[in-house]
Amino acid sequence: MSKTIDELLPRILPRVQKPARYVGGEYNQTVKALREIDTRVAFCFPDTYEIGMSNLGLRILYGVVNNMDGVWCERVFTPWGDMEAEMRAAGLPLYALESHDPVADFDMIAFSVGYEMSYTNILTMLDLAGIPLRAAERHGLHNIVFAGGACTYNPEPLAEFIDFFSLGEGEESTVEIVNCWRDAKKRDLSKEEFLWEVGKIPGVYVPSHYEHRYNPDGTLAAIVPLPGAPAKVTKRIVQDLDKAYYPVEPIVQSTEIVHDRQNLEVMRGCIRGCRFCQAGYTYRPVRPRKPETLYNQALQSLASSGDSEITLSSLSTSDYKYLEPLTDRLTEYCAARNVNISVPSLRADNFSRDLMLKLQKVRKSGLTFAPEAGTQRLRDAINKNVTEEDVLKTCEIAFAGGWNNVKLYFMLGLPTETDEDVLGIAELVYKIYNCWKDHASNKKRGVRIHVATAFFVPKPFTGFQWERQITPEEYLRRCRLLKEHMNNKSIEYSYHEAKLSELEAVLARGDRRLGPVIEAAWRRGAKLDGWMEYFDYEKWIAALEECGVDRHFYTTRGFGTDELLPWETIDPGVSKAFLLRERERAGRSEITPDCRHGCAGCGANRLLECGRCDP
Amino acid sequence: MRMLFTKEGVAIWSSHLDLMRALMRSFRRAGIELKHSQGFTPHPELSILMPLSVGVESQCEIAEFALAEGCEIPAEEIAARLNPVLPAGIRALESWEGGQKAGKLAWLRARLTLRYQGTGNREPGTGDGEADSSAPLRSPFDFAQGKAENDRIEAIRALFGRPSLIVEKHGKKGVVETDIAPMIRELVVKGTGNGEPGTGDAADSAAGENAVVLEAVVAAQNPTLNPLLLATAIERYLPEYKPALVQCRRLEIYDADMRPFR
């Protein structure tokens, strides 16, 4: 344990909010003796403890790396603003939760990046650790910084800060990466030599091995790999999820976190193929876990954590083909022990009355739907295969069964959207309201319909990656239009911050010219940008100006289908030809059947050894 | 049923609600099924007698709980079953059936460790938490140093000899002025080097350092005196002796006759 850090902490902690986030020591955390280890990995999550500890990926990789002999992986989160200020005032460096040792002492520093608006948190953490921000300023094998996670499929905005990226699922590749580092250390390689070695591991992308050239109009002219670098880097996947590591002895958070429950990942990938959904494409191919595996994992992780709730998670859990046998067995176990089961992302279309009643026995929570668009035409264009009939039918059953709380999620600014589509949302909401009036078992309690709209962000590796984003002003106009048409005290409408989604689009679609912008925004004080308490649009606008970067280039301009896109070095499995096909079908409001109704040929099956999906 | 337990080490930074959740999870991990309330969202029947402030240590916390029907574990065994699955800093000391009525709880013995920075009362109590780890170790032969510390201890002793001590109490109704003197039953002021060795708590490391230790018995109920208010009184009346850091530990709780409350 670090003496000075442990002397400073008791003086600082009484003055910060929720100090339990900063001390570690949780049940099931991994502690190793320093004399037994040769490699220390700081697993950094660029957001708060509450968000990071809710992330299943972090829990998986923590366990995977700690299962390696001689390697100790510890956790580090972004301190909240009050803690950051106290740390800077006291000269307390960023430290890892398990040992309280400074992050600067660690051999490897891994970031799990799930969300574009956490980019500045990476810089905050490196800076608090006293580690140079830019990869080129870090020399030698000490403090190697690498990153992975859902939003690193476009790694370019972070290219300047990160030594290399680990793309796709990390269960196997992270072990290979750490071993590669240990080998380099033994052979006393230089950092450059190590980067060439680690770049040989499938799924590893070393940005410094590629040169990006631009046209006079600002578009990308060429991506030139250095001799020896692969033209494409294909993401990694786990071939057999039933054999993959799963944290059955999970760390038990010592303070409440966002997902304060066990998380059972029933499958990876999504059969649906919604054209706006990055995760839906990049998590493919679809791979379900066996219900027996899941049942055992559920029992073990519940017993080890003492949690009283378990979530069956995936991008679309009701599409999990063994959902019924699994929930049947689990409800029996859980009901006897006062454990709740929750199933998020239940779909309206195959929402079985049975399952709803079964889960209701244990707990009553609200109904949630994400029709995403207000008219069938637009839902077809985005390939969101939910019909009005499905939604109303499900509501009817639910209202008759005593539910009186519905949440509805939509997007505004979708490609081809017109005012008619916007007003279609209000129409659907009123139909749901009338459905409640006709079918509610108890009208005295009233009904609450929450409607939320998000501002559409065209993401890389989706059928809409070339689309433009509408302006924040236009988005807000559509929000107001919708609001004017939903005047009922049972309906509550909230909409996402437009400016945040605009910057999210810039960062998600950005190229290497965004690196200096991120740094400039951070130097101006941008931090914790995903939090409304901290998000400061003006700082970003000033940073963009300072760096001479036009945000509209990445948002309202849209990308040409013949344009070279910054993320084209990366192969996430789903092919560009398929994405183009999806784009064309969207233009014709033509749906693509889900994987179970026939393979649409997305290309992700190439990643499977057997070459065939089992959706 | 009741259980006596500690809250020390990293666990002191958990809030009362965090602790409740941690205990509920621990019961589940130990396979001890708690009785659940009826209704929409059944919750386990478990409570903690005197909520503890964040940052305060204790060796006398009491939890009260009821076992589910059919869970036939003898009360005395609960503590031993829980210990292997409790989080760091929480230790079950004993468990028993029944117990005194909560209303009988009357007194709390607590220890405050007031830490000063640097040496002696050079720059006393800037209170900004700036740690001075480069400060030279106090030499036992440093006469001036020893005198300054004695003055400080004498001043604090004299302060708590006063018949009335008004401090500001931050409560639900905003800030109110309260006289805490009548709520103090006993109070001893000790200098450095008097920490009881080997208890493994904060007072231990106070030995040989620049600190003053207060041990007090204060009202635990109707009205309650948060022992941290003793430090507030020093800040108010003796601003020159405001400590840089105050550490607090609950030692024991008693009924009106000064018998340990169980």
Ligand code: SF4
């Ligand atoms: S290859 Fe076919 S079945 Fe597999 S994920 Fe892609 S579309 Fe679905």
